[in-house]
Amino acid sequence: MKRTAAELAEHLGAKLTGDRNAVLTGVASPGRARAEDLIYLESPRHRDRAEKSAAASVIAKPGERFAGKTVLEVANPKLAFAKAAAWLLPETRTHAYVHPSAIISPSAKVAPSASIGPYVVIEDEVQIGAGTQVAAFCFLGHGARLGEDCILHPHVTLYAGARIGHRVEIHSGAVIGSDGFGYVSGEGRNWKFPQIGSVEIADDVEIGANTAIDRGSLETTRIAKGVKIDNLVQIAHNVEIGEHSIIAAQTGVSGSSTIGKSVLIAGQVGIADHCHLEDGSVAGAQAGIPTGKTIRKGQVVWGTPARPLDKFKEQYAWFARLPELADRLRKLEASTKPRS
Amino acid sequence: MKRTAAELAEHLGAKLTGDRNAVLTGVASPGRARAEDLIYLESPRHRDRAEKSAAASVIAKPGERFAGKTVLEVANPKLAFAKAAAWLLPETRTHAYVHPSAIISPSAKVAPSASIGPYVVIEDEVQIGAGTQVAAFCFLGHGARLGEDCILHPHVTLYAGARIGHRVEIHSGAVIGSDGFGYVSGEGRNWKFPQIGSVEIADDVEIGANTAIDRGSLETTRIAKGVKIDNLVQIAHNVEIGEHSIIAAQTGVSGSSTIGKSVLIAGQVGIADHCHLEDGSVAGAQAGIPTGKTIRKGQVVWGTPARPLDKFKEQYAWFARLPELADRLRKLEASTKPRS
Amino acid sequence: MKRTAAELAEHLGAKLTGDRNAVLTGVASPGRARAEDLIYLESPRHRDRAEKSAAASVIAKPGERFAGKTVLEVANPKLAFAKAAAWLLPETRTHAYVHPSAIISPSAKVAPSASIGPYVVIEDEVQIGAGTQVAAFCFLGHGARLGEDCILHPHVTLYAGARIGHRVEIHSGAVIGSDGFGYVSGEGRNWKFPQIGSVEIADDVEIGANTAIDRGSLETTRIAKGVKIDNLVQIAHNVEIGEHSIIAAQTGVSGSSTIGKSVLIAGQVGIADHCHLEDGSVAGAQAGIPTGKTIRKGQVVWGTPARPLDKFKEQYAWFARLPELADRLRKLEASTKPRS
Incomplete structure (x- = not known):
């Protein structure tokens, strides 16, 4: 399916910054995207990968900007990306x-x-x-x-x-x-x-x-x-x-x-x-x-x-310290033993 | 298959109380049974469900009675029910x-x-x-x-x-x-x-x-x-x-x-x-x-x-009490510490 | 496939002792082998089974001898056996x-x-x-x-x-x-x-x-x-x-x-x-x-x-001794309790 960034923004209820006519034909990861693939950025950690991607359009959190790219701003980029994919990708429907x-x-x-x-x-x-x-x-x-x-x-x-x-x-x-x-x-x-x-x-x-x-x-x-x-x-x-x-x-x-x-x-x-x-x-x-x-x-x-x-976590932490606990117990037993 | 309660009682070696001619065509749970379905009662907890069931025939433990129902009394009702089902239900056998x-x-x-x-x-x-x-x-x-x-x-x-x-x-x-x-x-x-x-x-x-x-x-x-x-x-x-x-x-x-x-x-x-x-x-x-x-x-x-x-159960019970044991050990250590 | 022990020894780089012309047509466990099946001995524990086997040829570690059998000596008998099987067994290849x-x-x-x-x-x-x-x-x-x-x-x-x-x-x-x-x-x-x-x-x-x-x-x-x-x-x-x-x-x-x-x-x-x-x-x-x-x-x-x-093993050993640790802790608490 061939859509524009503006159409997708409307479908998602997203704010658009950049080229309203950017063409979208698919979705991809930043590393594999071509210009017409949509990508998304969820965590700032991966900002660099999005920046360097060949994709022309990015779904990202409000306020994010990428040089030369159209941005669709939403609160939950991963969710919006999933919805966009369902909307953009060709259905696998075969003919009757x-x-x-x-x-x-x-x-x-x-x-x-x-x-x-x-x-x-x-x-x-x-x-x-x-x-x-x-x-x-x-x-x-x-x-x-x-x-x-x-x-x-x-x-x-x-x-x-x-x-x-x-x-x-x-x-x-x-x-x-x-x-x-x-x-x-x-x-x-x-x-x-x-x-x-x-x-x-x-x-x-x-x-x-x-x-x-x-x-x-x-x-x-x-x-x-x-x-x-x-x-x-x-x-x-x-x-x-x-x-x-x-x-x-x-x-x-x-x-x-x-x-x-x-x-x-x-x-x-x-x-x-x-x-x-x-x-x-x-x-x-x-x-x-x-x-x-x-x-x-x-x-x-x-x-x-x-x-x-x-x-479970608290108990498991003590499980890991069992050898230490046993050692402390042994020392205590030794120190409190009546000296004869 | 269409059978009478008396025939089933004979097949199971069960004592029958009630209508010997009650017709049986299938088995079911108490809630889903029709009159001709057989039900069973294993635990007294579920007595009420059996009582209210539309089923006319019940397999139950010796001495059990249900108003208006034929009872087949056996020591192990669930086992007898399984055997009855094997006997009553149509085989899935297809023709050659x-x-x-x-x-x-x-x-x-x-x-x-x-x-x-x-x-x-x-x-x-x-x-x-x-x-x-x-x-x-x-x-x-x-x-x-x-x-x-x-x-x-x-x-x-x-x-x-x-x-x-x-x-x-x-x-x-x-x-x-x-x-x-x-x-x-x-x-x-x-x-x-x-x-x-x-x-x-x-x-x-x-x-x-x-x-x-x-x-x-x-x-x-x-x-x-x-x-x-x-x-x-x-x-x-x-x-x-x-x-x-x-x-x-x-x-x-x-x-x-x-x-x-x-x-x-x-x-x-x-x-x-x-x-x-x-x-x-x-x-x-x-x-x-x-x-x-x-x-x-x-x-x-x-x-x-x-x-x-x-x-395993004993060890696991102590596992769950590990935080408590560790706390008791700490207190003991504190109390036995030599005061300098 | 029909091979001689000498051919297999060459294929495996094994030292051969015994009949170079012993015929090999398959592999088997010692108990199931016929004369033309190859067997192997990895652990001395199973020496007896190999000895009694009808197999005429054995892959074994250097120095092993079996009365009346041809021995192919290798450092890793199980590995050699796997290779020998791949070489001897008919491929399941069907024709095109x-x-x-x-x-x-x-x-x-x-x-x-x-x-x-x-x-x-x-x-x-x-x-x-x-x-x-x-x-x-x-x-x-x-x-x-x-x-x-x-x-x-x-x-x-x-x-x-x-x-x-x-x-x-x-x-x-x-x-x-x-x-x-x-x-x-x-x-x-x-x-x-x-x-x-x-x-x-x-x-x-x-x-x-x-x-x-x-x-x-x-x-x-x-x-x-x-x-x-x-x-x-x-x-x-x-x-x-x-x-x-x-x-x-x-x-x-x-x-x-x-x-x-x-x-x-x-x-x-x-x-x-x-x-x-x-x-x-x-x-x-x-x-x-x-x-x-x-x-x-x-x-x-x-x-x-x-x-x-x-x-994990150390911690688990103490886990198994938790009831004992708890008991020792209890005794220690009792013995250090201030007598009033």
């Missing part, structure tokens, strides 16, 4: 088509504006909304539903009955709706607990590569609007994740745990079953939250078992 | 067929009662037993063998030579028989150690989505009868897992470790190479078991490096 | 062919000696080098490039623009070039930061099953020559990994972290964003390296947050 190798059940309803790639398999009763793109090798099981303007990258599997909202993007290898992991031990073996619930993923969710989201056992696994899930994440049966929460790579959420709104979960966190993370809480990388635990609203936790971050 | 898009080597032997989905690739010398279902996009490499009544969900990969028993269910994205991760460093590079062993998976195993199980290097990776493996688990070369053990999501078992029978391994556990977990041992979530370590029969461990659970 | 079911864009350039399996999808402008094998269900997105003599196992996904060097082996389910996980929070939702960078994988890299490697956001994710990556590993946007480094299963490397040459990262390690692991450093299993941390050249670290291994 159905590859002749796709196998589509006669009972499936595929919107005419959807695009269906090669070797896609679409089973009975599946519904696919307008503008949705389904790439090669995707499997949509019996009765699965995809909303409008979704993107399924190659090799995505939707088990039967999975329901996906609008503008959901699912990366390659992700599996949605697989059986939960529930067994009852008895008579020397493990009996499978029924895994017949459903999975519902709301609008504007993004799901990373090779992530697995299980269907509910008897209930529903729910991912709310705007949730972002990274690669290789495990979401177990009956889990509920609230709006706009973020879950980084390789984290696992066990059965029946609930996660509130705008919760931030770092990488490799383990959340046991029946936990509750309230709105706005934060779990640091590799934290382990034991069965049934509640993390309070806005609380930040770290460690295994997880505790409030400041306590 | 071979989709015309499947590519099957003339030297492969596929049982006439097996079903082979669209875009399946079956290489030379593969064997597939009676009643086995292979869903879309599965790849069965040269000489792989699948027993009877297995279910392979879409996108499963069996490398050449993988051997799978009867009634094995493998979820989407699982990879069985990939090369182990073994290198020998020398002359400034990493030389691949030969990864030419095999992988054998016994009867009644279930394997989760996107799990990877490597073939042996020179020996065999073995998963015994009844083992249940969750999503995103890593099983390395030469590992052996004993009967009826359970491995939760995102756990990793490193090369040549052996796991006994009925071992329980929680999520995100890391087991280094050459460990031995004896029968009935338990590793808590995120535990880390160092190279060569043995966990004794029935022992429960937690932490990294893992230790007996009660010791 | 293109399966008729492969969908190949007319603008793609596929070397005549490459082999393309069933149901492969190759988009516009893709390049595939001589001798490269692409197995069933692989997806090569727009403009992806594969060098010579690569092996892609079934179900590998290369997003558009991914660049892969020569002799790279990628296992099933791996995803290369997926979007990085970067969002900017604002106005109550998460805005996607542009993920438009590239991914470059150099020569002689091996990538495990179901591993995910994201493209850069504005820059490039780079995996250098000879790097070996295990199964289920997560490599985030903009990460750079230096030559011959090794990354074990289920490890995650977060955005913009850099890893030097010959770094060794064990399983389930978590490396936060903007870390730097210098050449030859080592991270123990499950270690957690916090944001922005540098691990110095050759340093070995363990724990979360990670610290030098010897310090």
Whole structure:
């Protein structure tokens, strides 16, 4: 897309200083930018890189100036840059088509504006909304539903009955709706607990590569609007994740745990079953939250078992000083020993 | 399937109180059940939900009564419910067929009662037993063998030579028989150690989505009868897992470790190479078991490096009190300081 | 391949004792070897197994002798065995062919000696080098490039623009070039930061099953020559990994972290964003390296947050003795209490 700096300033609500007609065709890092790429400066530390960049236009904080460059002034340059990118970059939208190798059940309803790639398999009763793109090798099981303007990258599997909202993007290898992991031990073996619930993923969710989201056992696994899930994440049966929460790579959420709104979960966190993370809480990388635990609203936790971050840090500082503490204790014992 | 409460009581060996002819067509949670769904009550805490449920039939502990409901009394309601579900729910068995898009080597032997989905690739010398279902996009490499009544969900990969028993269910994205991760460093590079062993998976195993199980290097990776493996688990070369053990999501078992029978391994556990977990041992979530370590029969461990659970808890309780201990030590030092 | 012991000795630069004409057709473990298989002995502990093996030829340390066996003497038997295996074992190279079911864009350039399996999808402008094998269900997105003599196992996904060097082996389910996980929070939702960078994988890299490697956001994710990556590993946007480094299963490397040459990262390690692991450093299993941390050249670290291994071990030893320390402190307090 070809835009002027003035058009972008208007789109962002930014104050413009410099050439209103500077042309913008893309975004880039300062080191890679060409003249028509937009860059941004968040921290004064990187001012030099922005200054030297070939880019003609910069998003920066109010008052910043760069010799010979057009400046768009905003309070939050990184946020404005993300919005500008979404506005400037060409959509990856392919034109509507159905590859002749796709196998589509006669009972499936595929919107005419959807695009269906090669070797896609679409089973009975599946519904696919307008503008949705389904790439090669995707499997949509019996009765699965995809909303409008979704993107399924190659090799995505939707088990039967999975329901996906609008503008959901699912990366390659992700599996949605697989059986939960529930067994009852008895008579020397493990009996499978029924895994017949459903999975519902709301609008504007993004799901990373090779992530697995299980269907509910008897209930529903729910991912709310705007949730972002990274690669290789495990979401177990009956889990509920609230709006706009973020879950980084390789984290696992066990059965029946609930996660509130705008919760931030770092990488490799383990959340046991029946936990509750309230709105706005934060779990640091590799934290382990034991069965049934509640993390309070806005609380930040770290460690295994997880505790409030400041306590963890204080305790950990003393952990590092344990050899010193032990030495001091030994000296004290020696000095207070009764001399016989 | 349509059954009566009396038939189910007989199947379960349960005592029936109420309407022997109550009809059962499915199972559900109390909140979602219709009259013909079976529910169960395990804990008195949830009695109210069972009472209010629309279900006409309940599995519960001896002596429990619910107004207007038929009760099937058993010692272990959850176990009986799991068995009832297996008995009541319609099998997902599809009829025998071979989709015309499947590519099957003339030297492969596929049982006439097996079903082979669209875009399946079956290489030379593969064997597939009676009643086995292979869903879309599965790849069965040269000489792989699948027993009877297995279910392979879409996108499963069996490398050449993988051997799978009867009634094995493998979820989407699982990879069985990939090369182990073994290198020998020398002359400034990493030389691949030969990864030419095999992988054998016994009867009644279930394997989760996107799990990877490597073939042996020179020996065999073995998963015994009844083992249940969750999503995103890593099983390395030469590992052996004993009967009826359970491995939760995102756990990793490193090369040549052996796991006994009925071992329980929680999520995100890391087991280094050459460990031995004896029968009935338990590793808590995120535990880390160092190279060569043995966990004794029935022992429960937690932490990294893992230790007996009660010791870990005692040590951890003191860890949390480290700031207090340090303070007490400081006071003691002050009070015993010689006054000059 | 059929070779004599003398030919192998020459290939390895080993000293031979015994029958120069002993025939070698494969490699095996002592217990499984037939007469024509090569075995090796690294540790005197396993001497007995080697002695009893049916193998006629053994690689061992200088001076070792086995009754009736030909011995190839080398300083590093395991390394020599790995080299011998690479030399003796038949290459899995298939003959050049293109399966008729492969969908190949007319603008793609596929070397005549490459082999393309069933149901492969190759988009516009893709390049595939001589001798490269692409197995069933692989997806090569727009403009992806594969060098010579690569092996892609079934179900590998290369997003558009991914660049892969020569002799790279990628296992099933791996995803290369997926979007990085970067969002900017604002106005109550998460805005996607542009993920438009590239991914470059150099020569002689091996990538495990179901591993995910994201493209850069504005820059490039780079995996250098000879790097070996295990199964289920997560490599985030903009990460750079230096030559011959090794990354074990289920490890995650977060955005913009850099890893030097010959770094060794064990399983389930978590490396936060903007870390730097210098050449030859080592991270123990499950270690957690916090944001922005540098691990110095050759340093070995363990724990979360990670610290030098010897310090971690010393601190952890005291952690295990915390109940004892607390008890000693209590006694000291009692004995120094002023008697009133």
